Amino acid sequence: MLPSTTEILFVIGAGVDVVGVTFECDYPPEACSRRIVSTSALPSNLSAAEIDTAVSAALARGEDLYHLDRDALADLDPDVVVTQELCAVCAVDVSVVDDALAFLGCRAKVVTIDPHTLAEVDESILRLGEVTGRRASSRALVSSIQQRMTQVADRVKARPRPRVAVLEWTDPPFAPGHWIPEMVSLAGGDPVIGAAGAASRQISWDDVKAAQPDVVVIAACGYDRQGTTALAHDLASRGVLPPAVRVVAVDANASWARPGTRLVDGIEELADFLHGRRTRPWPSAKATGAPTCAAIDDALIQQD
Numbered sequence: 001m002l003p004s005t006t007e008i009l010f011v012i013g014a015g016v017d018v019v020g021v022t023f024e025c026d027y028p029p030e031a032c033s034r035r036i037v038s039t040s041a042l043p044s045n046l047s048a049a050e051i052d053t054a055v056s057a058a059l060a061r062g063e064d065l066y067h068l069d070r071d072a073l074a075d076l077d078p079d080v081v082v083t084q085e086l087c088a089v090c091a092v093d094v095s096v097v098d099d100a101l102a103f104l105g106c107r108a109k110v111v112t113i114d115p116h117t118l119a120e121v122d123e124s125i126l127r128l129g130e131v132t133g134r135r136a137s138s139r140a141l142v143s144s145i146q147q148r149m150t151q152v153a154d155r156v157k158a159r160p161r162p163r164v165a166v167l168e169w170t171d172p173p174f175a176p177g178h179w180i181p182e183m184v185s186l187a188g189g190d191p192v193i194g195a196a197g198a199a200s201r202q203i204s205w206d207d208v209k210a211a212q213p214d215v216v217v218i219a220a221c222g223y224d225r226q227g228t229t230a231l232a233h234d235l236a237s238r239g240v241l242p243p244a245v246r247v248v249a250v251d252a253n254a255s256w257a258r259p260g261t262r263l264v265d266g267i268e269e270l271a272d273f274l275h276g277r278r279t280r281p282w283p284s285a286k287a288t289g290a291p292t293c294a295a296i297d298d299a300l301i302q303q304d
Helices: 003-011 029-033 048-060 070-076 094-104 118-132 135-156 180-186 205-210 225-238 263-275 293-303
Strands: 020-022 035-040 066-068 080-083 109-112 163-167 173-175 215-218 246-249
Touching (some): 003 029, 020 070, 035 070, 109 118, 118 135, 135 263, 163 180, 215 263, 225 246
Antiparallel strands (some): 035 066
């Protein structure tokens, strides 16, 4: 019921058992071949400001932001349903799943995944390995991720730490929480807005400027690199960012917003950007035609 767990299940070798996914489950590509059981209730092609307005209005009315296909659930007759209660905006809530299963008379085991920190992301990988009988592969995956994070932290620990403001949303701006400040710290930056393990929260552009960041990372939830690049250029044209700040647009879906196996990619990429070691191409740049991190940065500096 959420893209991050779909990703984890495929990586640990349980993809063959995945029968249903959400409309947002796009990684790995094979996930797109599974039956969609959850879709968005929001209209498509909305701007960031329009999405915020629509979400706020729906939540105020007590309406669900996702449509759960009960017929699909009944047809698939799953043994396990993986869901969440971390964020009603991000995916179907566990209460909706429980109600649907009760209505259908389905006895599927409901596994709720709610990581708030990087350590809890690792725990969720191990839990899914336990549930699906992929204990060895899940442990190997966690070990590999932890080793890569340690290597990055060791590489940057003696370097100056730029002040970094990550924006989880841009209109209005939101300071990040959960695992994102930890990612910045591991990458060798000083996260100046947001608190590790806490919820994200709405802030003002004055708050962003008062934080005096050296770098602003655009990591809007639900956006890929092409989408965040457009958001970054929009912010630059509106003049709302702190003057002379370096701006980088990242693939939030792949490596920031989803608590899955690729958060370590985001840490490595940010470390390369902050500390001048861009030794690897950005994973999606070639596939999407999006500019690299460095190219986005240069373009925005010129606009400032």
